[in-house]
Amino acid sequence: xxxxxxxxxxxxxxxxxxxxxxxxxxxxxxxxxxxxxxxxxxxxxxxxxxxxxxxxxxxxxxxxxxxxxxxxxxxxxxxxxxxxxxxxxxxxxxxxxxxxxxxxxxxxxxxxxxxxxxxxxxxxxxxxxxxxxxxxxxxxxxxxxxxxxxxxxxxxxxxxxxxxxxxxxxxxxxxxxxxxxxxxxxxxxxxxxxxxxxxxxxxxxxxxxxxxxxxxxxxxxxxxxxxxxxxxxxxxxxxxxxxxxxxxxxxxxxxxxxxxxxxxxxxxxxxxxxxxxxxxxxxxxxxxxxxxxxxxxxxxxxxxxx
Amino acid sequence: xxxxxxxxxxxxxxxxxxxxxxxxxxxxxxxxxxxxxxxxxxxxxxxxxxxxxxxxxxxxxxxxxxxxxxxxxxxxxxxxxxxxxxxxxxxxxxxxxxxxxxxxxxxxxxxxxxxxxxxxxxxxxxxxxxxxxxxxxxxxxxxxxxxxxxxxxxxxxxxxxxxxxxxxxxxxxxxxxxxxxxxxxxxxxxxxxxxxxxxxxxxxxxxxxxxxxxxxxxxxxxxxxxxxxxxxxxxxxxxxxxxxxxxxxxxxxxxxxxxxxxxxxxxxxxxxxxxxxxxxxxxxxxxxxxxxxxxxxxxxxxxxxxxxxxxxx
Amino acid sequence: xxxxxxxxxxxxxxxxxxxxxxxxxxxxxxxxxxxxxxxxxxxxxxxxxxxxxxxxxxxxxxxxxxxxxxxxxxxxxxxxxxxxxxxxxxxxxxxxxxxxxxxxxxxxxxxxxxxxxxxxxxxxxxxxxxxxxxxxxxxxxxxxxxxxxxxxxxxxxxxxxxxxxxxxxxxxxxxxxxxxxxxxxxxxxxxxxxxxxxxxxxxxxxxxxxxxxxxxxxxxxxxxxxxxxxxxxxxxxxxxxxxxxxxxxxxxxxxxxxxx
Numbered sequence: 001x002x003x004x005x006x007x008x009x010x011x012x013x014x015x016x017x018x019x020x021x022x023x024x025x026x027x028x029x030x031x032x033x034x035x036x037x038x039x040x041x042x043x044x045x046x047x048x049x050x051x052x053x054x055x056x057x058x059x060x061x062x063x064x065x066x067x068x069x070x071x072x073x074x075x076x077x078x079x080x081x082x083x084x085x086x087x088x089x090x091x092x093x094x095x096x097x098x099x100x101x102x103x104x105x106x107x108x109x110x111x112x113x114x115x116x117x118x119x120x121x122x123x124x125x126x127x128x129x130x131x132x133x134x135x136x137x138x139x140x141x142x143x144x145x146x147x148x149x150x151x152x153x154x155x156x157x158x159x160x161x162x163x164x165x166x167x168x169x170x171x172x173x174x175x176x177x178x179x180x181x182x183x184x185x186x187x188x189x190x191x192x193x194x195x196x197x198x199x200x201x202x203x204x205x206x207x208x209x210x211x212x213x214x215x216x217x218x219x220x221x222x223x224x225x226x227x228x229x230x231x232x233x234x235x236x237x238x239x240x241x242x243x244x245x246x247x248x249x250x251x252x253x254x255x256x257x258x259x260x261x262x263x264x265x266x267x268x269x270x271x272x273x274x275x276x277x278x279x280x281x282x283x284x285x286x287x288x289x290x291x292x293x294x295x296x297x298x299x300x301x302x303x304x305x306x
Numbered sequence: 307x308x309x310x311x312x313x314x315x316x317x318x319x320x321x322x323x324x325x326x327x328x329x330x331x332x333x334x335x336x337x338x339x340x341x342x343x344x345x346x347x348x349x350x351x352x353x354x355x356x357x358x359x360x361x362x363x364x365x366x367x368x369x370x371x372x373x374x375x376x377x378x379x380x381x382x383x384x385x386x387x388x389x390x391x392x393x394x395x396x397x398x399x400x401x402x403x404x405x406x407x408x409x410x411x412x413x414x415x416x417x418x419x420x421x422x423x424x425x426x427x428x429x430x431x432x433x434x435x436x437x438x439x440x441x442x443x444x445x446x447x448x449x450x451x452x453x454x455x456x457x458x459x460x461x462x463x464x465x466x467x468x469x470x471x472x473x474x475x476x477x478x479x480x481x482x483x484x485x486x487x488x489x490x491x492x493x494x495x496x497x498x499x500x501x502x503x504x505x506x507x508x509x510x511x512x513x514x515x516x517x518x519x520x521x522x523x524x525x526x527x528x529x530x531x532x533x534x535x536x537x538x539x540x541x542x543x544x545x546x547x548x549x550x551x552x553x554x555x556x557x558x559x560x561x562x563x564x565x566x567x568x569x570x571x572x573x574x575x576x577x578x579x580x581x582x583x584x585x586x587x588x589x590x591x592x593x594x595x596x597x598x599x600x601x602x603x604x605x606x607x608x609x610x611x612x613x614x615x616x617x618x619x
Numbered sequence: 620x621x622x623x624x625x626x627x628x629x630x631x632x633x634x635x636x637x638x639x640x641x642x643x644x645x646x647x648x649x650x651x652x653x654x655x656x657x658x659x660x661x662x663x664x665x666x667x668x669x670x671x672x673x674x675x676x677x678x679x680x681x682x683x684x685x686x687x688x689x690x691x692x693x694x695x696x697x698x699x700x701x702x703x704x705x706x707x708x709x710x711x712x713x714x715x716x717x718x719x720x721x722x723x724x725x726x727x728x729x730x731x732x733x734x735x736x737x738x739x740x741x742x743x744x745x746x747x748x749x750x751x752x753x754x755x756x757x758x759x760x761x762x763x764x765x766x767x768x769x770x771x772x773x774x775x776x777x778x779x780x781x782x783x784x785x786x787x788x789x790x791x792x793x794x795x796x797x798x799x800x801x802x803x804x805x806x807x808x809x810x811x812x813x814x815x816x817x818x819x820x821x822x823x824x825x826x827x828x829x830x831x832x833x834x835x836x837x838x839x840x841x842x843x844x845x846x847x848x849x850x851x852x853x854x855x856x857x858x859x860x861x862x863x864x865x866x867x868x869x870x871x872x873x874x875x876x877x878x879x
Contacts (some may be wrong), residue, residue, distance in 0.1 A: 029410055085592060091350025092356045095413055096548060097591040099541040111578055140539055223421050223537070226414040234410060277429035284422035291415065295406040477745040479730050486716055486727050493714040496676065496790050497728040498702035501738055507740070
């Protein structure tokens, strides 16, 4: 039982991490209609910034701060320095250009830091496991969970209760209207893009200690993030949150329990052959099923026909 | 165009002359991707469907040969049929699901599905898994089995046939509908033609061409691995189509030649070739949108801005 | 010989309703159009005319009510199926395909109509090659006066000419019912007169729903006028009755001139 709870928490923690990535991405997709395959690169940069800062200062907290702020600035700079050219282009152009950026950045990181994974320790204060009513779970993972939830609440407050959030929501439904109202849509866009970047950087920094920081680490998780957004509904933060939790849980629990489940109903040789495959593709199958019934995701943002 | 194709056909002669197999392998690979890019472009350049998962179908074609051989089904014809049928069985439902979604989602869904199959094949340890599998016995085509020159020349023939077929399809009534859906799906529906079936058929045809390309790739390299289905390869295919000119039939072929030769050149030059290739891709997208062949065919024509697949308002 | 308007309506709307979230845009609309009738729908801005047309075309699913087209209940039918049955549509904003030539645009419609054999899964012969389809395209182009521009890309034609292509595409599928969404929009006085004259010539053969702001056109062409206000049909009657109606005048106060 305690194993199940541990896995459940792992799933939620993974989900929260995906949410940090998905929130920024879904806003950028939904509002600016900008497909940014390089979002995973921002995540990777966050991890590397944090690791580098940690190596220099031995302070985890500083690493997180530098990573978040650093990637926020990198994203803002990138947008102002030329990425915004792509906003007006069609999706194909955006896919290809950001694809080129991914190739370049992965190689750049490889050049600066080498191909070998960089390691980052969990902060000493958090590297023990907590004992909660006899149930043992790593404290650090709980911190990630907690931090993620706080950010989720913060984002909710930002989107639903502030003026900026209102502009963001308006922009998601009717971009033209918002600029007609006199809002400087250019700066709003930079802000949204940089915010998404900052969140991705934060995610990268948080995951640093419990994963291997290496070139290309952003690619795999980017694709999962895309799945989250597609399931949740493009442009919807609520969808990103629920989608992320669902994907996190399905992926984590699926990997652990699907092979076991398979073994109990099928021939062991079949289960051993098919099990691992099924475990890794569980999320994609989920996506297919969701889309078959709800092509626009679970919480589609309705667009006015303008 | 004829000159370029003829040049390809003459490569085996050149190989015999310099007594090296290398050009055959190099140009064979180029031809494989030319065929795949050509197929992809039917969906991409003429149908507006940006698929980031087409490399998956190359993998299907290659694995049909690999798995077929491993399981004792060595007949070249049967393996090809396996590739074509398996591709159709996967591409049709996948395309149907993906095409019903809103524009941007289509790209992401094709990517996700490609990842799905990528992981499936990685986990197939009995067929090489992550490392891939050397194919001991190539597709049996009677006395020509394993003859690299024969494989190469039939690949050239396949490419020529494909170019011809795509050219005719684009001009046909089907092609008219397809090209119209790229601009205004609304209008197509309003004249009484439901757009989904036509886009789906185009998608499946393009997938089949990639499968055929994969079939040849496996035979050419005697090797198959999940790397043939990596999403980065799908991205490269799109670059090829664009680089050559996605609004033309022959463009993707030119694009494949250009990109692969560029990669070979860069690789010989530096280990950090990706550092140069990445920005080049970005520059191509921003400045050379029409593509090389597109530029040659019609320098005055503005690049056609396609949309991103799926249904739009 | 003029064809008398037949009694049986080709298009029949009953209690059509459409809501967007909490907003009731179409509020129980009844309408019927017979062959040879030009039925104009007018109303102040925001009255829901575009929504109504989209419901009739099938681009929006109605929340309540029913719709009969040529005797069939098409309430749940998708757009393409309604078009195939005999519904032609011209859009307020040109939906002409700029990269296609005039011929190709109209051909798209012709080949989707009864002349096309039911489907377009033909892969071999060039679409614009000689044959009955192209002949029909040329016929239609001559009828609307665009034949001289047949091989030019639609994008380089004038706005007025593009509006004509738009109309040609609506006609080319051999429909029985036509939905015309502001066909005069953006046309100068000469082009407007030509369009009016063209529609008059076409009148006997179709049941036409005409949404228009150009009141001169409306009162010249319409057999009946429905005034749509806040999604409801305020009055449906002959043009003269509508023009002099007090309630209509009130509805339009501050909005438009209805004395043409």
